[in-house]
Amino acid sequence: MKDYTNDQVTLIKEGDVYYLQFNILNKYSDKLKHAITLRHGGASKYPIDTLNFRTTGNDKIENVLENVNIISNVVGFSKIYKAKQKHTDNILILDNNNKKEYKFENLSSDEYDGYITKEKNIATLVTTADCNPIIIYDPKQNIIANVHSGWAGTIKKITIKAIKILNEKFNSRLEDLIVCIGPSIRKCCFSSEDELFKKKFTDIWNFEDEYIYYVEDKKRFHIDLLYVIKKDLIDMGIKKENIADANICTMCNSEDFFSYRTYTKNKLNDYGVMATIVELI
Numbered sequence: 001m002k003d004y005t006n007d008q009v010t011l012i013k014e015g016d017v018y019y020l021q022f023n024i025l026n027k028y029s030d031k032l033k034h035a036i037t038l039r040h041g042g043a044s045k046y047p048i049d050t051l052n053f054r055t056t057g058n059d060k061i062e063n064v065l066e067n068v069n070i071i072s073n074v075v076g077f078s079k080i081y082k083a084k085q086k087h088t089d090n091i092l093i094l095d096n097n098n099k100k101e102y103k104f105e106n107l108s109s110d111e112y113d114g115y116i117t118k119e120k121n122i123a124t125l126v127t128t129a130d131c132n133p134i135i136i137y138d139p140k141q142n143i144i145a146n147v148h149s150g151w152a153g154t155i156k157k158i159t160i161k162a163i164k165i166l167n168e169k170f171n172s173r174l175e176d177l178i179v180c181i182g183p184s185i186r187k188c189c190f191s192s193e194d195e196l197f198k199k200k201f202t203d204i205w206n207f208e209d210e211y212i213y214y215v216e217d218k219k220r221f222h223i224d225l226l227y228v229i230k231k232d233l234i235d236m237g238i239k240k241e242n243i244a245d246a247n248i249c250t251m252c253n254s255e256d257f258f259s260y261r262t263y264t265k266n267k268l269n270d271y272g273v274m275a276t277i278v279e280l281i
Helices: 062-075 151-155 158-169 196-200 225-236 260-265
Strands: 008-014 016-022 032-037 091-093 115-116 121-127 132-138 143-149 180-182 212-215 220-223 244-245 275-281
Touching: 016 062, 032 062, 032 132, 062 275, 091 158, 115 121, 121 132, 121 143, 132 158, 132 225, 132 260, 132 275, 143 151, 143 158, 151 158, 151 196, 151 260, 158 225, 180 225, 196 212, 196 220, 220 244, 225 244
Parallel strands: 091 115, 180 244
Antiparallel strands: 008 016, 016 032, 032 275, 115 143, 121 275, 132 143, 132 180, 212 220
């Protein structure tokens, strides 16, 4: 196991379970708990070994629920809540009135890729396997958002949408917000030769030379999703020093992190997902 600790995140090992925490959020450990899981220490079997949280694959649901119990016990989370992810920009505001239907074990079919809550003891969970898990925290208002932003969600600007909700509905000031971006596929591995795919990005961010570069005689290009995510955040008014990036590529490190592109490259029959969990206490 590589030590993924850096100036932004700390790798924690408890028993066979490994998870990451953001140093900037640990300053508020009296107010919130959070964890981004690695793929070790769970009940699931190959090729989704072992700490898998995907409920729509071939894994037995009892294994997934056991994995939820494992991480909950290790970190000390309360009840965990989740809806179905579908690469939308839908954001669910969770509170004590509606949380019951979104208990993880209920396997809600409602489609949400982001959660906001100001209630204590509601642990929201998003799953990723190359996509960007993004935690947003307002320490002044003590409110959190937990967002799943793959390339589709990034194009839809789901993180910006979550911040607008925090600002407009919960009076969060942009200068107070902390934004943490977890392990995800990085520009080294996020590539394509499909010019129509590239156009999905250049139609929105027309400064192509800043975040797209070509290799292999200009046939294959790489996209730096983190660049456009961070630029959107800063342009919106988030302080640069309040943006934390784990700076870990899931595909480069697929032995420790689940990676959808590694699954397709190796033609495996299933893939697992990691969990990003955050809870006010």
